[in-house]
Amino acid sequence: MIGTLIAQDFRATRKSIFAVVGIALLVVVISLTLTVLRVPVIGGIGLVVGIVAAAALSVILLGLLVEYYWRTMYGREGYFTMTVPVRGRVLFLAKVLYGLVVALVGAALSAAGLVGAAVAFALSQGLEPFDFLRTGLGMVEPWVAWFAAAALLLQIVYLVVVGAGIMSIGAQGRYNHLSFGAPLLGAVIVYLVMQVVTFAAIMVIPVGIIMVGPDAGTIVPRGMMAEFIAAIGGDAPAAAGGGQSQVLGLGFVFTSAALIALMAWWGVRAVERHTSLR
Template sequence: MIGTLFAQEFRTTKRTLLPAVGIMLLAIIVFLAIAALRVPFIGGLSFGLGIGVTLVFTPVVLAVLVANYWRTMYGAEGYFTMTLPVRGSAIYAGKVLHGLVVSLAALLITLGGLALAAIAFALMKGQGAFDFLREALTTIDPWMAWFLGVALALQLVFAVIAGATAMSVGAEARFNHLGFGAPVIGTIVLYFVMQIVNLAALLFIPLGIRMTGPDAGSLVAEGMLTDFMAAIADPAANATPSVLGLGVFIVPLIAAVLLWWWGARSVDRRTSLR
């Protein structure tokens, strides 16, 4: 059943999602092409616009997903959605899984757009595009690239689940008099709570990666508390952290699981469309 709901989500969102994606992709290609061809007067401006559209691509897709979730769950279409002969948790799962797939695809497209921007920049400077890309890639530490990629993907997964849960909990009878303001307030509160919890996880969870020394890149049973206290004791030193805490990965995973449970339970037991 979840698979059927998942497929249905693609059919219902294509009316709003595909036009937005198509317009942005066309804009990225046209702007970067103008820049690569070094069109006088507008080449630099076009390059900046291409970068701008690329950077907002994933946020725009997320905004479309948010609007679709709210409309089909708690707007006028919500009355039809809630008549489906399935549990609310199944509806929640289908929508969230759809959101995860679409948002991760949007992230990949954004990365592809940045690669096109790098090629356009090389052509603007009269350099070989592939030589420029190869040189740029060789200067990036592969381990750091994987780290950043996993961190981005994890944050995106957390954001999709957190957003769906904030809307579902915000639509409960005790909050729905606030309308869409309830999930907005909930999201802001959750953001600040997660910042505090993530900082605590970085400092205190005893799991990290050694950043300096002969054993750089190895796992260690340490957090970043020692480096943090040293930085407070001597702010002028500007020392490079010796350990990168991995608690920042552990906490969002746990939080995502808990938020999934909370959101599914809310849709099952406390949905209110009044």
């Protein structure tokens, strides 16, 4: 049934998704072509426009997912959705899985667009693009690349699951008078609370990764509290790099995972017990 629901979501959104992807890629290609051709003034602007369009693609797709989730779960189409003979958790899971697929594809296309921008810049400067990319990538440590990819994946899962959970919680009958303002307010509250909780977590949770020096990329059993205090106090020797912490606390991984689990449970509970259609 989950596969059937995901297929239905794809059929319902494919036109919008293909339109967004097509327009964004067209803008990227035209803009970067102007850069490669070294068109005076416009060529430089084209590089910026191409980068912005590539980066915006993922954001716009996430916006489409938000609109689609709200409309089909709690808008007029929600009356049809709720007649499907499955439990609320199945509906929630199908929406989340579909959202993850779309978000990951969007991130991949954005990354491809940014690589294209790098190639266009190299060509505009008379450089060999593959050598330019190889040199640039050679400056990035492998562990940094893996860490960045894992962090991006965690962020995508976080945005999709927590976003769906907030919308489902905000759609309860007690918040009907706020309409979509309820999930917007919920998103602001979650953001503010998570800023405080995550900051505390990266300080005190004893798991971190060394960012500089010969041991860079090594996981160590400590957070950032000691070095943070040393940096504030101006004790440069205690914090390598002239007062900058060597260790990045990984407490945000635990807080993000905890919120993902909480919002998944709470979102499913809201769908199954407190759904209130507009």
